[in-house]
Amino acid sequence: KAGVTQTPRYLIKTRGQQVTLSCSPISGHRSVSWYQQTPGQGLQFLFEYFSETQRNKGNFPGRFSGRQFSNSRSEMNVSTLELGDSALYLCASSSEGRIYEQYFGPGTRLTVT
């Protein structure tokens, strides 16, 4: 089976712009979670989707949003980018309804200048 894939792998944006990141889960996996990883804050949970429904959301401002499509692919969007949004954005997929055994994608490295 192919692993979790994320596109793009690298992105450079300027403050005030918006960005959309994409995640394709492992075939058959219906749960997708998103995380922000920074050197200072570690891995912070953004949100989790299962069957197109958001089941939980982390403590991030409303500028961060996401969605999941019927084929389980997921996107996250960040509007009005700030310098502090520079980070590695990771998605992870799981085959079970309770997100056991999450498998991570390679991440999208976002740099905001």
Next chain:
Amino acid sequence: GENVEQHPSTLSVQEGDSAVIKCTYSDSASNYFPWYKQELGKRPQLIIDIRSNVGEKKDQRIAVTLNKTAKHFSLHITETQPEDSAVYFCAALGDYKLSFGAGTTVTVRA
């Protein structure tokens, strides 16, 4: 919400020695505790996990123990090798959300 604390933040061991990383969690409803290994520039990889109905689990040189009463769990790596050098994260699952510890940077000295 869930709060996961991880110690130590850095750990240096001699090749062949053991390494132990400890985590505590706050939400007694958490019932699944995975450990991830992240090498430099790579994605986190699941190396072992434990569910709340089990006290200990072993897989070759790595083992995890869980004490639900005390709300802490630990990762044990025996006979460490240079390829064990990485950042290790513990996590706890509650309400469709994995909360991660801050990570432990393990360096195995040859």
